[in-house]
Amino acid sequence: MMELSQNRKIINVGLVAHVDAGKTTTTEQIMYLAGNIRKIGSVDKGSSHMDYCEIEKKRGITVFSEQTTLKWKDTEINLIDTPGHTDFSSELKRSLNALDAAVLIISAVEGVQAHTETIWNLLRENKIPTLIFINKLDRVGADLDRIYSEIEQNLTRDFLCLHKAYKLEKDFDGIVDLLEDTYYRWNSYDVFDFEKINKSEDEDKIKLIEKLADKDDYILEKYLNGDDITKNELVEHIKSNIESCDLYPVLLGSSIRGIGINNLLDGLCNMLPKAKENLDGDFSAFIYKVKIDESIGKLSYVRVINGTIKVRDTLYVEDEDGQAAEEKVTQIRKYSGEKYTVVEKLQAGEIGVLCGVKNGKIGDIIGTEKSGTGYECLGTGHKSCQNGQAVFNHVIEEKTQISSQNGQVSSIQKQTVQNQTVGTGNEFYNFHKNRQASLTSASVLISKVTAKNEEELSQLLNAVKILNVEDPELNFTWNKDKNEININVMGFVQMEVLKQIIKDRFNIEVELEKPRVNYLETINKVSRGFCHFEPKKHYAEVEVEIEPNERGKGVEFVSNLSVDILPLQYQNNIEKAVFEAVKHGTLIGSSVTDIKIKLIDGKYHLEHTHGGDFRIAAIRAVQKALSDNENILLEPLYSYKITVDKEFSGKVMSDILKMNGTFEDPIANCDKITIKGEVPISTSMYYPIEIASATSGKAVVNMNFSRFSLCHNEDEVLANTKNVIDKDETLYNGVSLFREKRKMKKVK
Structure with a gap:
């Protein structure tokens, strides 16, 4: 196994938050403090460096994820600013694939909101180490005790407070770093204008150590023995627990006033895990974003996993036919918001943009070797690759998380029962395992x-x-x-x-x-599907078994088939095709979810079989299995949180019941009532407008997509032809094609 380079310190960090938590302002302050910009931009004035698109300036929200690279002390930080609005969560999800860690920003006034919980769940499902930054402590209504309680109730109990604030709201002027025993006090709104004062908070530090001891045996033993625990020991053991996602550090500040930004940058460098990649191996990278540029064509945003890529290097990308297409890198860019610099190379651990990769798609893995990275591993995004080789043990079971609670593709499970080790090195696998964010999640x-x-x-x-x-x-x-x-x-x-x-x-x-x-479909029992595909000079045969999966688990593919029966190349073709097959079900043609698909058997012809043959055979085999099953319709639900004056609480609960929704016990706070629950999107998509009108705009409504559940009015939906989704009937059918005496015979 090749050694990983530990000389460079690179970290790829995503800033994530519910809209209006101060994420882009935090990014501006970080860039200013690190020397990337000379003047801090403003979201309200439309002058922020990361939200440069006109639509972002007009609306004052982040629509597109953007990146910048900065240097802080001895660490190179690649920062990705992501959208905070739930409507643009697809941008956030794609960015997760490039991250080593994330900073979740929470407003000290608005607190943990519905989309904050959604983001948190995505981070946990993808096992991304996370630092929590509580922002806006200078705002009227800032309440740390309430925020800590909301974090504990709605996110995690495993948070670790590293800072303490003496004052809040207009008097907020700094924080105490409990690890350094130092009070950082700001004298003005200048991020640089602060002083450091020695200050020990023994009681809070003991609480910190006790919480760390709950997770760490070494710290626990020293604490119980009454031994001194040094700052370095605390930092190292906090760091290891952050990397394993057992603890989540909490820092404090006010981005608009520049308070705590330098502490946040120190926390990124000292606490969060760095990129650990193989510099010496052959190049491989993951495409997490694509943009089309009028002048140069397709821009492929990549996270480099192994090796180095240089301008004019040749690499391999999977084309539309599933073959390894040769591409040449014409230019390499490093972006900082709208601006970019042209560089000669990208190395393992870095993120950047490759130009000239015409066939590259979001989710593809690209490499400089045709075998393995350039072909077998390419586009599947979940096999172990190094030096262009695929790695398989005697029995490998891989699980790659593809989505969260969106109810569509949530995981791929692949088993290869055959001793066929053709390479070594799990660096790539360990990076990518359980880190594949939703690429095909179901919009509602x-x-x-x-x-x-x-x-x-x-x-x-x-x-x-x-x-x-x-x-x-x-x-x-x-x-x-x-x-x-x-x-x-x-x-x-x-x-x-x-x-x-x-x-x-x-x-x-x-x-x-x-x-x-947008409804989805699923199944209720086990069934099998078979397709023999044999037009002239083509041959493929596929048999699959499908069974219900847990609700919310999405689509899983399993192959127990030996590569002696069906070569790995064709199994990969089938695997890719089954996810295309579930794009259309048999009820109204909507996507199929919560289903396990197992490859039972397959046959090929040495002369006549092509990769595309297995695509057609696999799709038709799955469609045949679906047609012989009991199919069920699923509908999307909103999770909602509605706060109104007490006089309107009865109306809200009555409305929710009329919309076939559910609600928890109402929460009273002075003269306000907060009601939480779930409701079908089909009955409630216009409710925020209705309740705002009924309450003269006083209602506070927060509605976010929650999950897919059994449709409450399936018969009505099926009877409405407007809900039928068009599909290619020549492909999405269960027909087999046999050749008998030089003639084709269709068999359903």
Whole structure:
């Protein structure tokens, strides 16, 4: 096994938060303190360096994830600023694949909100070490005790307070670092203008040590023996518990006033795990984002796993036919917001942008070796690769988390029962295992896109295709017969933003029609599907078994088939195809979820079999299995939190019941009532507007996608032809094609 380089200190960190928690302001202060910018930008004034897009400036929210690289002391920090609005969570999810760690920012006033919980769950499912930064302690209404209680109740009990604040709201002027026994006090709104005062808080430090001792045997033993525990020992053992996601440090500050930013940067460098990658191995990287640039073409944002890539190097990317396509890197960029610098190379642990990778797609793994990284591992995103080789033990069981509670693709499970070790090195595998964020999660709404000028339909189609490359969760469909374009969206804000983006980027004015709910399908029993595909000079045979999966687990693929029966290359073709097969079910043609698909058998022909043959055979085998099963419809639910005056609490609860929702026991706070629960999106998507009108705008409503559950009105949904999703009937069927006496015979 090759040694990992420990000389460089690189960390890839994502800043994540509920909208308006101060995430972009924190990024601005970090960039200013590190010397990347000379003047701090403002979100309110539309001058922030990371939110440079016009739509972001107008709305004052982050829509696109952006990156910057800065140097702090001896560490290179690659910072990714992610969207905080739930409608743009797909950008956040894709960015998770590039991260070594994350900073979750929570407002000391608004506290833990619904989307904060969603983000936290994503971080936990992807096992990303996380530092919590409580911001806005200078604001009126800041309440640390309440925030700590909300973190404990809604996120985790395993948080570790490393700071203490003496004052809050307008008097907030600094923090005590419990590890350093130092009071950092700011004298002005200048991030540099602070003084350090020796200050010990013994009681709080003992609480810190006791909480660490609950997780760490070494610290526990020293504490029980009454031995002195040095600062270095505390830091090292806190660091190891953070890396294993057993503890989550909590820091304090006010980004708008620059308080605690230097402590936050120190925490990133001293507490969070660095990138550990193989500099000497052959190049491999993960594409976590794609943008289309008018002048240079496709920009592939990558996290480099192994090795080094240089300008004019050749690498391999999986093309549309599942083959290894040769690509040449024409330019390498390092971005800082809108601006970029051209560099000659990217090395393991870094993130950057490759130009010239025409076939690269979000989720692809690319490499400089054709075998392994460039072919077998490419695009699957979950096998162990090093030096262009795939790694398989006698029995390998891999689980790669693909999504959270969105109810679609949540994991891939693959077993290879055959001793076929062809390489070593689990660095790549350990990085990527359980770290694959949702690439194909189910958006909850579907909207039809129409051009105001009908003559611009072809231009609109091309524009939507480009946007779909950049955000595959749009999952656009094109019905030639109806001249109809449909896209998947998460909410109304995203619809408004897309409308503006199409106008600004492509000069096309469009309308997005009133959305309908995006339902999913699942199954209720075990069934098998078989397809023999043998047109002239083609051959493939696939048999699968499907069974119900746990609700919310998504789609799992399992292969127990020996590579002596069916070569690994063809098993990979089948694996990729089954996830394409579940894009359409048998009820209304919507995506299928919560299902396990097991490869039972497969056959190939040495001369006539092509990779594409197994794609068709696998899709039809799955479709056959679905048609012989009991299919069920699932609907998306909102989780909601509604706060109203007491006089309106009865109305809210009555409305929720009418919408087929549920609610927990109401929480009273002075003259306000807070009601939490779940409700079908189909009945409640316009409720925030309705309750705002009924309460003269005094209601505080927070609604976020929660999960998919059994549809409360399945018969009604199935009877409505507007809910039917178009699919390619020539592909999505259970028909087998046999050749008998030089003639084709169809068998259903």
